[in-house]
Amino acid sequence: MKVLLVDDEQPARAELRWALARVEPDLHVGEAANAAEALRELRSGGYDAVFLDVRMPGLSGLQLAELLAELPQRPLVVFVTAYAEHAVRAFELEAADYLVKPVDEARVARTVARMHRLLAEARPTGRAARRLWVELDNENLKPLDLAGVAWFEAREKKVYAHAPGGPYRVDQTLKQLEEWLPPAFVRVHKSAIVNLEHVAEVVPWFSGTYRIRLKDGATVRMSRRHAAGFWKAGGGR
Incomplete structure (x- = not known):
């Protein structure tokens, strides 16, 4: 502890x-x-x-x-x-x-x-996460409603929440986010977590990989390693 x-x-x-x-x-x-x-x-x-x-x-x-x-x-x-x-x-x-x-x-x-x-x-059910503190361009912080976050992306050693008005910089790593985010958020790649509520469709790609198309038009890669967890969480396949 x-x-x-x-x-x-x-x-x-x-x-x-x-x-x-x-x-x-x-x-x-x-x-x-x-x-x-x-x-x-x-x-x-x-x-x-x-x-x-x-x-x-x-x-x-x-x-x-x-x-x-x-x-x-x-x-x-x-x-x-x-x-x-x-x-x-x-x-x-x-x-x-x-x-x-x-x-x-x-x-x-x-x-x-x-x-x-x-x-x-x-621990068994996790704490009900509803908001996330994100950074604005002026380094001020604002609470962001998780329901509006379509996905989280790790790039250049930083993590971003993709939501209207964003993307927004967050302090947590993807691993830390996985530990407290609600079940609707699923790891689909070493650099991405998606909100199942924002998924429009999943398109098969090469060698067991997929492309996830979100309702806002964004496309997120899903690796073969994380595909099984995605289908299990989403109730598909």
């Missing part, structure tokens, strides 16, 4: 890191001193959970938790604070748990156990 500690006070991060290490020595732990640093870390993906301090300069932990709900792969959120009065709002934000400083090792152990259980429960 990979977790991110977000607290503007380094001693508080060190205390929590120590408690986590005592509970689960193999835990991968990252750190951020504020919301901006946390978002930069989380945009790269791969974090299962975030331990958030409620009161921080700039965006508070509660405000950051609201932003995290829009991430393509939303991590579990555990609030860590000296102010117990925020507990109600924390659970309104669907927090996995709420720890009161100074943290207690036994209490942290229960939190980690709860996180493992929640992640295990989510």
Whole structure:
């Protein structure tokens, strides 16, 4: 499991890191001193959970938790604070748990156990992805509705989402996208994932390969290696 500690006070991060290490020595732990640093870390993906301090300069932990709900792969959120009065709002934000400083090792152990259980429960069906954060030309970010994405393409070591107004640059690799995208998105080539809802027809090509024609007129290659998975996902052949 990979977790991110977000607290503007380094001693508080060190205390929590120590408690986590005592509970689960193999835990991968990252750190951020504020919301901006946390978002930069989380945009790269791969974090299962975030331990958030409620009161921080700039965006508070509660405000950051609201932003995290829009991430393509939303991590579990555990609030860590000296102010117990925020507990109600924390659970309104669907927090996995709420720890009161100074943290207690036994209490942290229960939190980690709860996180493992929640992640295990989510894993069989996957989390319901609905939006993806994409980059605009001015480097600002915008949420993109996945229903409008026809396909994802990897080229020149970058990944793009093809949707109206795009293509849009995304931070995730195709492998990372495969792990959380809804079942309608299927890998068809080492450099492409298509949305089955946008497929118009499939045309046989050479040596067991195919060309997928999308409703917007785009054509995507399907390799022989990925053809079986495509037919299985699409219910064909």
